Amino acid sequence: MAASFFLAVAVAVVALAAGGGGGGGAEAATVEHNFVVHEMNATHLCNTTKIYVVNGQLPGPTVDVAEGDTVVVHVVNKLPHGLTIHWHGVRQIRSCWADGAGFVTECPIPPGRQHTYRFNVTGQVGTLWWHAHITCLRATINGAFIIRPRDGKYPFPTPAKDVPVIIGEWWQLDLIELDRRMMDGNFDDNPLSATINGKLGDLSNCSGTVEESFVLDVVRGQTYLLRLINTALFSEYYYRVAGHTFTVVGADGNYLTPYKTEMVTVAPGETIDVLMVADAPPGYYHMMALANQPPEPDLQIPVFTSRGLIRYAGAAANNNGLPVPMPVMPHQHNTMPSYYFRKNLTALALPERHRVPMHVDERLFITLGLGSICRGTNKTCQRRRGPETIVVATMNNVSFLHHNTSSLLERYYDGTSEGLYTEDFPDRPPRPYNYTNRELIPPGPLEEALEPTFKATKLRRFKYNTSVEIVFQSTTLLQSDSNPMHLHGYDVFVLAQGVGNFNPKVDVSKFNYHNPQLRNTVQVPRGGWAAIRFLTDNPGMWYLHCHFEFHIIMGMATAFIVEDGPTPETSLPPPPPEFKRCAANGFSQP
Structure with missing residues (x-):
């Protein structure tokens, strides 16, 4: 890269207000960055490889703010591919438009174009991060996102x-x-x-x-x-x-x-x-x-x-x-x-507003595993990782179909979602089985009867202020990996985890209602389960997926629609001025 390019980047990456210090009870500030996303060559292990980075850095620049600040990031895409930037773990209260989940909350920023993300960080302190949310680019397009306490005091x-x-x-x-x-x-x-x-x-x-x-x-x-x-x-x-x-x-x-x-x-x-x-x-x-x-x-x-x-x-x-x-x-x-x-x-002792909901309005039991679909238009095919099949990842035996022309949020907000997705993501798998039976791992042979699945964009809708409990069950279907499940827009209470198949008659007694962890990414153990609970108090379209990249690309994902509440303060505002609709980014609606 030319020296002049890096000089320009160095000048551009500036916090316009001193949000990074965050001490002494200072007033909330606006912290502004320029992210120039580009290719560069790097040499390791005797090979020179083309990689994708922000501002010539690997990892990328740290966003360092104080609780209550406003973050503004101008992203310039110099790649030959589209991309979005996701602010992993930021609650995005009533700012779903800035979440940065590609084809979920926005269409990608086209090559040679730019986009501005603007959002507040409220009620959060600690370490989060940011990363590209298109294809596998997050392997090198990523960086830390640090939120410091407003008064500068830690517990x-x-x-x-x-x-x-x-x-x-x-x-x-x-x-x-x-x-x-x-x-x-x-x-x-x-x-x-x-x-x-x-x-x-x-x-x-x-x-x-x-x-x-x-x-x-x-x-x-x-x-x-x-x-x-x-x-x-x-x-x-x-x-x-x-x-x-x-x-x-x-x-x-x-x-x-x-x-x-x-x-x-x-x-x-x-x-x-x-x-x-x-x-x-x-x-x-x-x-x-x-x-x-x-x-x-x-x-x-x-x-x-x-x-x-x-x-x-x-x-x-x-x-x-x-x-x-x-x-x-x-x-x-x-x-x-x-x-x-x-x-x-x-x-640590949780604030009053972070108490675990003691009632449950909606319960989901979600199995996490692999499956297979037939190649081409074939209705039948040889299973057990045969050449006639494509291995996919599933939740409740549904492999998420990712669209590449539309934003789910934009179509939901406009009321034009017909034909794009359905709202019938299942509450449980189509049939129960011994989810952690190791004979389901190839060479099996028990997996053959369970692996057939299908691709579909199935979402789940919740009313505002609904208490939701989910038990994630890792399975051994075609493999026995763990599953780090990430829900955008929310922190969830992790009530318990266990090894083996979840047994509601026994395992509910293990739930921690007093001081459970609040997490945005929940590691569901290998051959085990994890139970979470949360309140749907943030309207919008929120992606739920495994954070193993091969799982998300292969379909271990869905999205939750959270409806508006009864007041403007509990509703999703219209797209902000800086938001670019899909048509403006060159994506045609089917």
């Missing part, structure tokens, strides 16, 4: 410094081609490495030359707030620092009851805030991120790890001749540490 010791630690993946395959392959049911492609803040780490090398590592400089005795974000397309990660422990204090923009642990688990879409005291003898210490995955007979992927360094001030450059300590990590196929980590998390 834990104020850290000396806070640091985003963004765990991701390095793909050599072009991300647009990766998306095309996954739409065809191919999920055999893999990244080459894990990354920490865009660095592959010194476990990766090319012809004996090691890759660069992320280095965190610390001063002994000081406390650091690590803002862990998993931007990976494929994997949940374990994270640990040798010789140090963590105190978990937040997740997904909400405070948690402080919980001490030696290791953190973070799934795609999730954020975890931890305090780390630099209390080890001065020296160097490795941090490590390790991807977990199901054991055989699930399809196997390589071991993905990345490691960085903790470097103490005053430490000798050669670590006094001693080896740099390595953290002890779980086995790659041991997913139970993830389950137990989450079972130990509860919310």
Whole structure:
């Protein structure tokens, strides 16, 4: 890239009002950024790869605001592809138009065009993130979104410094081609490495030359707030620092009851805030991120790890001749540490307005798995991953049909949705079975009778102020992966989780109504379930999907319509002036 381009970007990426500090009870401000999205080449592991980035950065720029601020981001699309930017975890109260879910709340920004996102951050404090929400581009188009307390006070010791630690993946395959392959049911492609803040780490090398590592400089005795974000397309990660422990204090923009642990688990879409005291003898210490995955007979992927360094001030450059300590990590196929980590998390004393709804108006039981459809126009075909089928992902045996010419929100708001979607997303699967039977994983053979499914755009409508309870059930149908389920526009109470099939006669007694976590992304355990509850108090069109990219592309998704409330203050306003309708972006309505 030319130096003049980066100079222009550096000038453009400016907070017009000092929202980043957020301390001292300052008045709410407007924080403004320019995001220039473009291609550039990057060389890793002996190969030069074309990647997609914002402002020449990987990860992209951090949006740093205080609670109550207004955020304005001007996105300039210099890619040859359309894209949107999603503000992951931002509640978007009455600003659904700015949610940035491609073909759900807006049509993509065309090549060479620009779009402005404008929204408020109210009632949230902590770590969120932003990312592209078209195809697989979020692998490199992403960054941290930090919301600081307006008064500058935390319910834990104020850290000396806070640091985003963004765990991701390095793909050599072009991300647009990766998306095309996954739409065809191919999920055999893999990244080459894990990354920490865009660095592959010194476990990766090319012809004996090691890759660069992320280095965190610390001063002994000081406390650091690590803002862990998993931007990976494929994997949940374990994270640990040798010789140090963590105190978990937040997740997904909400405070948690402080919980001490030696290791953190973070799934795609999730954020975890931890305090780390630099209390080890001065020296160097490795941090490590390790991807977990199901054991055989699930399809196997390589071991993905990345490691960085903790470097103490005053430490000798050669670590006094001693080896740099390595953290002890779980086995790659041991997913139970993830389950137990989450079972130990509860919310800090919640404000009155965040009490769990004790009545339930609507109950859904949603199974999460894979299925298959016949290729072409065939009505019958050979199953069990045969060449005549396309493997798809499903919720209650429905694989979501993603449209690519219309915005669901725009058509809903205009009252022109006929023929685009139906509002009959099922409350439960079409027939019960042993959802966690391992004989449903190929080579089976029990999966053949259960895998046939279909593609359809089935949504669910809720009246305003409806109390909704959902039990997500991970299945072993064609695979036994976990499922990080993300609901746009809402935080949900995670009442409980368990291993095996959900049993309402037994498991409801495990629900935590006192201080459950509030999350926007819920990790449904491998071969297990998770129960959530929320109140539909934010009108609009809200995407619900798994945050494993191959699951979302293959159809593990739906959208919830939340109707307007009885007053203007409880209703979705018209599109703001900066919103560009699909027709204005060159998309014709069918």
